[in-house]
Amino acid sequence: MHPAITRENTRLGIFAGIIAYLIWGLVPVFFxxxxxxxxxxxxxxxxVWAMLLMTALIGFGRGFAxxxxxxxxxxxxxxxxxxxxxxxxxxxxxxWGVNNGHILETSLGYFILPLFNVALGVLVLKERLRPLQxxxxxxxxxxxxxxxxxxxxxxxxxxxxxxxFGIYGLLRKQLPLDAASGLFLxxxxxxxxxxAWLGWLAFSGQSHFGGGPGLLTGRDxxxxxxxxxxxIPLLLFxxxxxxxPLNMMGFLxxxxxxxxxxxxxxxxxxxxxxxxTLAFATIWTxxxxxxxxxxRSAGARSVAAP
Numbered sequence: 001m002h003p004a005i006t007r008e009n010t011r012l013g014i015f016a017g018i019i020a021y022l023i024w025g026l027v028p029v030f031f032x033x034x035x036x037x038x039x040x041x042x043x044x045x046x047x048v049w050a051m052l053l054m055t056a057l058i059g060f061g062r063g064f065a066x067x068x069x070x071x072x073x074x075x076x077x078x079x080x081x082x083x084x085x086x087x088x089x090x091x092x093x094x095x096w097g098v099n100n101g102h103i104l105e106t107s108l109g110y111f112i113l114p115l116f117n118v119a120l121g122v123l124v125l126k127e128r129l130r131p132l133q134x135x136x137x138x139x140x141x142x143x144x145x146x147x148x149x150x151x152x153x154x155x156x157x158x159x160x161x162x163x164x165f166g167i168y169g170l171l172r173k174q175l176p177l178d179a180a181s182g183l184f185l186x187x188x189x190x191x192x193x194x195x196a197w198l199g200w201l202a203f204s205g206q207s208h209f210g211g212g213p214g215l216l217t218g219r220d221x222x223x224x225x226x227x228x229x230x231x232i233p234l235l236l237f238x239x240x241x242x243x244x245p246l247n248m249m250g251f252l253x254x255x256x257x258x259x260x261x262x263x264x265x266x267x268x269x270x271x272x273x274x275x276x277t278l279a280f281a282t283i284w285t286x287x288x289x290x291x292x293x294x295x296r297s298a299g300a301r302s303v304a305a306p
Contacts, residue, residue, distance in 0.1 A: 106158070
């Protein structure tokens with residue numbers, strides 16, 4: 001049940017949404033601080049600590065009951081396992097991209113995500129697009145091709161990020177779970193592999209965690225904090241989606257990749273030549289067309305509702 005539409009609820013939704021997307025936009029700064037740790041090890045820690053945090057959080061509500069109810073259905077459990085695999089690929093690609101100087105390409109992935117979702121709706125859900133939506137998707141595809149020509153190959157980081165998160169979102173819509181219970185089940189599915197990997201690293205002397213008996217270094221604390229970095233924005237996002245209309249959430253979602261783009265160019269000085277600027281500008285134009293169509297459609301529905 002969604003909260004009543006009041007000024008207070010709307011303000012809370014906007015605040016929660018902005019904070020969630022600010023965290024997601026600034027998260028490359030966090031991962032840059034532990035760039036010496038391999039991406040696979042970071043993700044293993046992210047899974048374990050997020051699982052422990054979510055276990056503690058949902059223990060205060062009905063989360064365990066809801067999660068157990070869904071997990072007992074084999075078909076739903078298969079979807080959860082597939083969603084978990086997509087999340088791991090997405091997280092791994094993002095962290096690897098950030099720590100190997102490809103922050104611009106990660107931002108590109110999340111800029112094209114809304115338009116990838118539109119295309120996914122046509123291919124999988126057999127939805128029909130309005131003319132402006134077709135134009136937006138075409139502009140995004142053109143931008144990706146320009147970037148491919150510039151790089152001498154497809155921007156695989158951007159495409160993997162958009163593809164895995166887009167399909168993940170489609171799967172999550174088919175699961176009767178809130179964001180907290182869903183993340184809990186997904187991390188539970190991933191935890192055995194994560195623990196096995198961390199155990200192997202510790203056994204082989206390759207682990208970057210632990211500064212000695214009873215000691216926790218700054219790096220250790222940051223690896224532990226990956227759980228909070230994962231869970232907190234997702235929970236804030238859940239608060240926002242329950243209180244804000246879809247068109248407002250659609251506008252807010254551009255905040256994170258915009259911040260990441262600015263970080264890449266002005267903080268980490270990744271190259272942005274004329275051709276790459278043209279690729280981004282083409283995709284931004286597609287997003288502007290898509291947003292205009294979204295707001296126009298929402299306005300038409302509100303007029304027709306009375």
